[in-house]
Amino acid sequence: MGLHETPLLFDFERVSSEDLTYMPMSVRFNLDRFGLRISLAQWQLLPHPDRALLARFPVDEDAQIEPNFDHALFEMMRTHANLEPEWFSPEPEPAWRNAAAVPEGVLTHSRMAGANVPSVERWGKLDPFKRYILTKLTRKPEASHDFLPAMREFGLME
Known part of the structure; x- marks a missing residue:
């Protein structure tokens, strides 16, 4: 499955996330799926087009479907914030x-x-x-x- 055409947002999160100042649930899902953590301040260091790209990644459970989310995030964080996301071990059976x-x-x-x-x-x-x-x-x-x-x-x- 490829990227969505637009950032994946539910109606309930449009007020808080439509401008991508705050992390949409799709980004949070992929962060948790890959065992990555970034702060809100780090998210906001990324340029809007990068945040929009991250919000377009699929939200399928199979981590093999779209393995480029983590690579894109690392590259964006290094380029724009001179930081790397923090790693954690995802819960095996959430x-x-x-x-x-x-x-x-x-x-x-x-x-x-x-x-x-x-x-x-x-x-x-x-x-x-x-x-x-x-x-x-x-x-x-x-x-x-x-x-x-x-x-x-x-x-x-x-």
Whole structure:
């Protein structure tokens, strides 16, 4: 699969990420997939066209499909920031990959927001990237302003 024609953005993240000042979820997914970490300040050191290119990479789970994300990121960081991304070991079996169980964070944040908890059936029907996003949005104990809009956009709220 090749690059998307435009940066991959969901409606819920357009306000915060459309100008690419903040990292879109597609970039966060690929960073996590490759075990790379950059700060928001480092992201913002990259020229807008480079950020837009990184946001066009596919979000498929198979790391072999588009192995150029990590190479592009390293080259961009070296060229524009004289830095390299930090490496970490990705979690081998993250909660979002399990279609048979709604992660505890998603359950907790649903309750905190007064929203219906997604059923296992509805959770399992979500695209893995959408499961990743909801799990990522619930990693901190405080509520994310994007959680409910993402739940709505993904069809988990009436």
